[in-house]
Amino acid sequence: QSVLTQPPSASGTPGQKVTISCSGSSSNIGSNTVNWYQQVPGTAPKLLMYTNNQRPSGVPDRFSGSKSGTSASLAISGLQSEDEADYYCAAWDDSLNGRVFGTGTKVTVL
Amino acid sequence: QVQLQQWGAGLLKPSETLSLTCGVYGGSFSGYYWGWIRQPPGKGLEWIGEMDHAGNTKYNASLKSRVTISINTSKNQVSLKLSSVSAADTAVYYCTRVTPFEVIHPWGQGTLVTVSS
Numbered sequence: 619q620s621v622l623t624q625p626p627s628a629s630g631t632p633g634q635k636v637t638i639s640c641s642g643s644s645s646n647i648g649s650n651t652v653n654w655y656q657q658v659p660g661t662a663p664k665l666l667m668y669t670n671n672q673r674p675s676g677v678p679d680r681f682s683g684s685k686s687g688t689s690a691s692l693a694i695s696g697l698q699s700e701d702e703a704d705y706y707c708a709a710w711d712d713s714l715n716g717r718v719f720g721t722g723t724k725v726t727v728l
Numbered sequence: 729q730v731q732l733q734q735w736g737a738g739l740l741k742p743s744e745t746l747s748l749t750c751g752v753y754g755g756s757f758s759g760y761y762w763g764w765i766r767q768p769p770g771k772g773l774e775w776i777g778e779m780d781h782a783g784n785t786k787y788n789a790s791l792k793s794r795v796t797i798s799i800n801t802s803k804n805q806v807s808l809k810l811s812s813v814s815a816a817d818t819a820v821y822y823c824t825r826v827t828p829f830e831v832i833h834p835w836g837q838g839t840l841v842t843v844s845s
Contacts, residue, residue: 620772653831655773662822662835663773669829706773710830716788717775717830 621646622707622720629726630697638723640690640707646718650710652690654683657704666705667692699727730755732836734823736808740843746810750823750836753804757781761826762799762806765835766819774819776808778826813843 623641630636640652654667665674667683670690680696690709694701707720736748752762763778763786777787779797787795796809806823823836 651830655832662838663832664835665831665833668831674833708773708832714789716786717778717826717832719773719775722772 620721621711621714621718622709624705624707624720624723626721627724627726629728631728632697632699634697636694636697636701636725638692638694638705638707638725640692640720642688642690642709642718644688645713646688646709646711647685647690648688649712652683652685653708654692655706655708657706658702659704663706694725697725697727701725702727730825730834732823732825732834734821734836734839736821736839736841738840738842740813740841742814742843742845743812744843746808746813746817746821746841746843748808748821748823748839748841750806750808751804752806752825755825757799757801757804759828761786763797763824763826764806764808764821765824765832766817766821767838768816768819776810776821778824779806813841815843817841818843 628636651669655663656666657663670685671683682693705723711718731753734750761778761780764776779785794811798807820838820840824832
């Protein structure tokens with residue numbers, strides 16, 4: 619079961635900005651860092667953002683992350699066709715003593 | 729650059745035991761947790777559990793009674809066993825490395841395991 623809530627879909631035209639929210643609670647996002655993963659259909663997820671707002675080497679600066687309280691968000695500026703994918707947030711949950719994921723958001727480039 | 733390559737049976741009957749192995753190439757075991765995540769067809773990601781080289785384990789409470797994760801440091805391999813499988817266990821299973829900053833990276837290529845009579 620997914621403990622973190624994301625909108626099921628988001629879309630935009632090329633060049634637009636898309637923002638994906640990730641809502642949790644005090645036991646997960648509220649007390650631990652958030653990471654984001656990008657999954658192109660048919661492939662394994664890939665690390666996109668770590669420690670709330672840090673981009674791994676190779677991830678374009680069009681991607682940015684933030685966290686406030688028990689919520690986090692991922693923004694994609696200057697949307698490109700290759701950004702079409704599913705996006706998942708993730709965090710450690712102190713109450714469950716386990717790793718939890720968001721419900722996932724499918725981004726479509728119109 | 730560490731790479732994960734996984735293998736194992738892809739078709740099981742209900743009540744059988746799922747067994748997957750993941751080879752770790754190009755990196756050290758120490759300092760990391762090594763684990764498994766699964767994804768039912770068309771659905772989201774579910775954490776199964778993880779283990780470090782010292783034998784410390786963390787398991788998803790909902791699967792704990794059926795899951796065993798083990799590490800063979802001499803072979804640089806991580807293994808997953810899930811007993812008494814049912815159709816609900818049908819999923820793509822991913823091998824993963826978890827860094828000290830809770831980062832899951834990299835991921836194995838994934839193995840589709842189907843449970844069907």
